[in-house]
Amino acid sequence: xxxxxxxxxxxxxxxxxxxxxxxxxxxxxxxxxxxxxxxxxxxxxxxxxxxxxxxxxxxxxxxxxxxxxxxxxxxxxxxxxxxxxxxxxxxxxxxxxxxxxxxxxxxxxxxxxxxxxxxxxxxxxxxxxxxxxxxxxxxxxxxxxxxxxxxxxxxxxxxxxxxxxxxxxxxxxxxxxxxxxxxxxxxxxxxxxxxxxxxxxxxxxxxxxxxxxxxxxxxxxxxxxxxxxxxxxxxx
Amino acid sequence: xxxxxxxxxxxxxxxxxxxxxxxxxxxxxxxxxxxxxxxxxxxxxxxxxxxxxxxxxxxxxxxxxxxxxxxxxxxxxxxxxxxxxxxxxxxxxxxxxxxxxxxxxxxxxxxxxxxxxxxxxxxxxxxxxxxxxxxxxxxxxxxxx
Numbered sequence: 001x002x003x004x005x006x007x008x009x010x011x012x013x014x015x016x017x018x019x020x021x022x023x024x025x026x027x028x029x030x031x032x033x034x035x036x037x038x039x040x041x042x043x044x045x046x047x048x049x050x051x052x053x054x055x056x057x058x059x060x061x062x063x064x065x066x067x068x069x070x071x072x073x074x075x076x077x078x079x080x081x082x083x084x085x086x087x088x089x090x091x092x093x094x095x096x097x098x099x100x101x102x103x104x105x106x107x108x109x110x111x112x113x114x115x116x117x118x119x120x121x122x123x124x125x126x127x128x129x130x131x132x133x134x135x136x137x138x139x140x141x142x143x144x145x146x147x148x149x150x151x152x153x154x155x156x157x158x159x160x161x162x163x164x165x166x167x168x169x170x171x172x173x174x175x176x177x178x179x180x181x182x183x184x185x186x187x188x189x190x191x192x193x194x195x196x197x198x199x200x201x202x203x204x205x206x207x208x209x210x211x212x213x214x215x216x217x218x219x220x221x222x223x224x225x226x227x228x229x230x231x232x233x234x235x236x
Numbered sequence: 237x238x239x240x241x242x243x244x245x246x247x248x249x250x251x252x253x254x255x256x257x258x259x260x261x262x263x264x265x266x267x268x269x270x271x272x273x274x275x276x277x278x279x280x281x282x283x284x285x286x287x288x289x290x291x292x293x294x295x296x297x298x299x300x301x302x303x304x305x306x307x308x309x310x311x312x313x314x315x316x317x318x319x320x321x322x323x324x325x326x327x328x329x330x331x332x333x334x335x336x337x338x339x340x341x342x343x344x345x346x347x348x349x350x351x352x353x354x355x356x357x358x359x360x361x362x363x364x365x366x367x368x369x370x371x372x373x374x375x376x377x378x379x380x381x
Binding site for chain 2: 046
């Protein structure tokens with residue numbers, strides 16, 4: 001079953017992705033009018049199609065950071081390497097998802113606000129979170145023997161920042177989050193497409209994390225084999 | 237020619253009769269002695285005349301409604317034209333964003349796949365080397381004995 005977990009998740013993700021793509025382009029364009037018949041300022045039209053993948057990737061970024069954070073807590077408490085593997089895999093995937101969030105967000109900003117970037121709280125915090133994740137990967141690669149514990153601390157630090165990005169930054173250029181936020185108040189035709197996209201990327205996220213965990217275990221096995229090789233005189 | 241002249245005479249005669257039937261504009265003598273039209277009284281006369289003619293009042297309302305509807309229609313058409321332009325302009329951004337998502341995902345998957353392949357290959361090589369290294373001394377021992 002373990003052997004098929006990645007292809008099953010990836011296959012289901014592909015099906016859900018194809019479905020979401022079809023629904024996204026069937027969904028109505030997002031625009032509204034003022035009382036005098038003129039277009040209101042929050043009308044995004046076709047550009048709003050970016051929302052379905054941009055926000056879904058942001059959700060997966062947050063999920064990956066939480067997985068890494070909790071796995072790191074478990075690792076620091078138990079010192080069981082399996083938790084460290086999960087945390088490391090989740091951070092690698094979070095870096096990829098975070099890159100998509102930042103790039104698609106920047107393109108959206110150009111269309112909606114006519115700038116590629118502005119230093120509003122949510123954008124700045126998202127960039128900082130992504131840099132923390134990159135820092136985590138660099139620590140794991142270069143920090144030596146204590147890398148796993150230092151990296152675990154960084155993952156927990158990154159996780160603490162997520163609620164700030166999601167909710168606690170207050171009103172800025174981004175639409176509101178939470179109960180009255182843009183996701184909760186989506187039009188009926190948009191809701192299905194959005195949640196199907198989230199499901200597709202959740203399955204994709206799970207497939208990537210499992211695959212990366214397998215890869216990290218292979219790296220550990222290789223390290224152990226090298227030590228054996230050194231002991232046996234096969235490697236010099 | 238004679239008949240045209242007769243027709244003209246009849247027309248002018250009827251026009252003068254109609255003018256004689258029109259209400260006379262109310263006049264008021266100002267302080268400086270000049271006799272002027274009483275605007276207030278004139279307005280009342282006009283309003284009374286319009287109210288008396290139900291068809292005329294309905295026509296005014298109909299015309300005002302039609303003008304307002306036309307204005308709304310024009311605004312809607314303009315808004316839709318703006319919307320269509322916005323959609324066309326935004327296509328470029330949507331294509332860019334989707335392309336970025338695919339490129340990042342593809343790079344990540346290729347990176348993971350190549351890394352995994354290299355790891356599997358290196359593990360297999362090392363395992364083989366270790367098996368041979370442990371097998372050779374045993375074979376040498378067997379030969380000696």
